[in-house]
Amino acid sequence: MIRDKDAHGSACEQFEEKLVLYYFGDCPPAEQERVEAHLKECVSCGCFLEDIRTMLPKTADSTSMPDAFWHDYYAEVMTKVAAVEPRAYWWKEWVSFLGSWPVPAFGAAVVIILALTLAFTKGMWRADDRAAKEIIPREIVADPGKLDFFKTMDVLESLEFLEAVEGTTSTRGRIHRL
Amino acid sequence: MSFFFRIGVNIFSWLCTRWSTKMESRADLKDEDLVARCREGDKQAFGVLVQRYMKKAFGIAFDYTRDREAAKDLSQEAFLRAYLQIKRFDGRSTFYTWFYRIVVNLSLDYLRRRGRARWERFDETAENPAERAPMVDSSTPDRVLMAQETVLRVARAVETLPTSHRTAFLLRNHQGLSIPDIARVMKTTDGTVRVFLHRAVAALRQTLAEIA
Numbered sequence: 001m002i003r004d005k006d007a008h009g010s011a012c013e014q015f016e017e018k019l020v021l022y023y024f025g026d027c028p029p030a031e032q033e034r035v036e037a038h039l040k041e042c043v044s045c046g047c048f049l050e051d052i053r054t055m056l057p058k059t060a061d062s063t064s065m066p067d068a069f070w071h072d073y074y075a076e077v078m079t080k081v082a083a084v085e086p087r088a089y090w091w092k093e094w095v096s097f098l099g100s101w102p103v104p105a106f107g108a109a110v111v112i113i114l115a116l117t118l119a120f121t122k123g124m125w126r127a128d129d130r131a132a133k134e135i136i137p138r139e140i141v142a143d144p145g146k147l148d149f150f151k152t153m154d155v156l157e158s159l160e161f162l163e164a165v166e167g168t169t170s171t172r173g174r175i176h177r178l
Numbered sequence: 179m180s181f182f183f184r185i186g187v188n189i190f191s192w193l194c195t196r197w198s199t200k201m202e203s204r205a206d207l208k209d210e211d212l213v214a215r216c217r218e219g220d221k222q223a224f225g226v227l228v229q230r231y232m233k234k235a236f237g238i239a240f241d242y243t244r245d246r247e248a249a250k251d252l253s254q255e256a257f258l259r260a261y262l263q264i265k266r267f268d269g270r271s272t273f274y275t276w277f278y279r280i281v282v283n284l285s286l287d288y289l290r291r292r293g294r295a296r297w298e299r300f301d302e303t304a305e306n307p308a309e310r311a312p313m314v315d316s317s318t319p320d321r322v323l324m325a326q327e328t329v330l331r332v333a334r335a336v337e338t339l340p341t342s343h344r345t346a347f348l349l350r351n352h353q354g355l356s357i358p359d360i361a362r363v364m365k366t367t368d369g370t371v372r373v374f375l376h377r378a379v380a381a382l383r384q385t386l387a388e389i390a
Contacts, residue, residue: 010380017376024350024375026357052379055386059332060352065246070232073250077228077257081221084258 011048012038019049023056209273216264224264228257231274234353235281241348242285244333252288256281275362278355282345282363335385339378346374347382 011019015038021027022035039046204212204226215223235256240249260267260277267276336344345364349355350371355363360371 016380017372020376020379021372023379026372048383051383051387055332055383056351056379058328059336059382065236073232073236073254074225074228077232077254078221078225080254080258081224081261084262 011045012042015042015045016048019045020052023049023052210269213264213267213269213273216261224261227260227273227277231277232257234274235277238278238281238348238353239285241352242282242289242344244337248288252284253281256284259284271362272359275359278349278353278359279363279365282349286341286345332382332386335382338385339381343374343378343381346371347378350375 010016015035018027018031018035022032027035039049204215204223207215207223207226209227209230212223212227216227232253235253236249239252239256240246243249243252256277259280267273336347339347342364346360349360349363350357357368357371357375361368364371
């Protein structure tokens with residue numbers, strides 16, 4: 001049975017999409033056979049296919065350009081690529097190296113080393129010896145004889161104390177004697 | 179002395195041979211291998227990709243813009259972006275579908291930016307259609323004019339299609355991409371691309387039938 005429709009009318013609804021795919025060669029083999037069988041008996045679908053065969057190549061303009069154009073095109077692209085290439089900064093390399101995990105790891109290692117060092121060397125590191133030494137004024141140090149004077153100060157204080165004790169005793173003794 | 183000189187010459191010739199072999203072999207490499215080399219900073223490998231796809235990229239951009247200068251700028255911009263983003267290319271799709279997607283997106287952005295101005299320029303160049311219709315039958319002046327008019331109308335009919343329909347149509351009809359590849363470029367399914375293609379062709383046929 002041959003169905004006839006108007007020249008620019010629609011193709012059969014169930015075949016229109018298949019005809020488009022058939023034109024582009026995207027129909028699976030089984031579908032292709034069905035479409036070809038249908039085309040033998042349907043004029044409107046035949047017209048549809050004929051129309052797109054005539055029309056679609058016209059939509060594709062030729063954009064063939066001379067070789068010189070492509071040569072310049074390629075050179076321009078490569079120049080642009082060279083211009084945008086990021087320069088290698090040494091500090092960026094370091095930043096990338098010290099990115100994410102190495103920085104905290106390095107910090108933790110330093111803290112652990114410090115803690116262990118302090119823990120195992122406790123008492124080995126003495127504070128400034130001079131601080132422990134007796135502070136002697138310079139003028140005194142220059143004259144060692146005066147040092148003895150100060151050393152005898154304790155004795156003098158002791159003597160005074162003795163005298164005081166003795167004085168009390170002697171006063172008592174004198175009173176006692178009186 | 180001559181012994182050392184001979185060794186030096188041999189080393190030099192070996193290096194030259196190795197370098198020239200490397201250069202020649204790049205052209206034979208697959209896209210994936212070239213991409214891997216680009217990631218290592220091999221600019222020559224990227225040059226091979228440029229040579230391989232520059233005509234296609236220009237063609238796609240021209241299909242959208244109908245302007246050679248714009249098509250050139252857009253396609254070159256696409257190469258530049260591809261070069262800068264090549265480390266982000268995950269290899270799940272092929273290089274050319276990934277790259278075509280960049281070209282299509284740039285072209286669509288360009289059209290959005292141009293908006294109304296695009297149509298104005300299209301009408302201006304209609305005064306000199308030879309720029310836009312290089313492939314016309316030039317047997318008689320009348321035929322030339324008719325052919326040029328047809329080409330312009332067809333081009334305008336394509337431009338009136340919805341973006342998705344037009345993209346599917348241009349990539350299939352003009353660039354010859356397969357439906358699965360178009361689906362990857364458009365990030366959609368094969369079935370959807372088939373529907374877009376069908377609708378685009380049906381709309382074009384309708385429009386051109388009215389013109390005829």
